[in-house]
Amino acid sequence: MITRARALSYPPPSPTQTLPLLPSSTMCSNKSLSERSSSKRIRSNKLPSSQQQFVTRKRHKTLLSSSSFETTTSTEGASELFETLPDDLLLSILVKISSSANSPSDFITVLLTCKRLNTLGLHSMVLAKATNKTFSVKARNWSEFSHRFLKRCADAGNIEACYTLGMIRFYCLENRESGRSLISKAAMRCHAPALYSLAVIQFNGSGASKDDKDLKGGVALCARAAFLGHVDALRELGHCLQDGYGVKQNVVEGRRFIVQANARELASVCNSLPTRGSVTWSVTPNQNPNLNPRVQYAAGCPLLSDYGCNVPAQEPHLANRFMIEWFANRVGSAGSNRRLCSHLGCGRPETRKREFRRCSVCGAVNYCSRACQALDWKSRHKAECAPVERWAGDDDGEDGDDVEVVDT
16 A cells, blocks of 8 residues: 555656646636735836826826715705704894994805805895995995895885985985985984984075075974984084074073083094093194194094094094095086085085085185084184185075184
């Protein structure tokens, strides 16, 4: 048995003898996974550079497609969650945004986010709470879209938008009836600037003839606005009482209203200032060294300088800023020999020739109200006013009244 087994065994191969090659399929099946991956890397390294770039881009596109699919899936999930939110919750958020926006772009950016927010953002509940910063528009950017947006806010019951659009239509677009109607609508809801603007219209007979002036009606509207705390209305009412203009003359009561206007003005300015260091007190008013020493004036808030307090002037209302920019872009003229109010913070134009009152000394400036004349006198015109000969050309058109120099 041992000899037979030895007969059947193969002899060991010699060093020079080569073994027969196995089939390639058998060799691949015997390779491990690590050997195959390493062979692929070797083969890829041996490829030309252009083919290697192609393979790399293909792998990159595969990775991007997988990541974009995951992003799309998450976005769709978030959008589905957003659609489940109730409209009442979104409306309350939009109301908060419209009432606290610092510029129109803050609110418009939210409206452009999606179709649902765009629809809900134009809801009357949202537009009714919008502040003047939300729909603040510059005169150079005025367009039909701005007009429509202000109109939608006014129709929603927004008092500020109603008053602003009314002033723009009455003075800038010269649509007197529509503008007066919008201002009256705001005044009926106890909007103090609207009441005062209607009083100025009644004092001047704006939008009509000189015979349509209603002095008593203007004083009544002024008193209503003054009761609501409007500073310019308090000052206008005080000067009317001092001069007996539209009301029985009462110098003491008129002076009291002017002092009250100064006190309210000082309180509002102090509340708006970041620090109290911006308010300075001096024993004597500031003097201009280049002018006559008897001519004294102070910068900032003009009437408060009478009491030795110099504070920065308050920013004009949105409607006044719009009118100032509107007519400044039209070379400072309202057209057809119509003049603008000389007070730099007013911006009101004449609606007919010789509507505003002129300075009785120089005749070079004109004002829509006694309040504007008093403010401009203290801040600027007192240093510029100089007596001249009686003005020529007074017989042309309708002559306006002359305003006496107001030195409070």
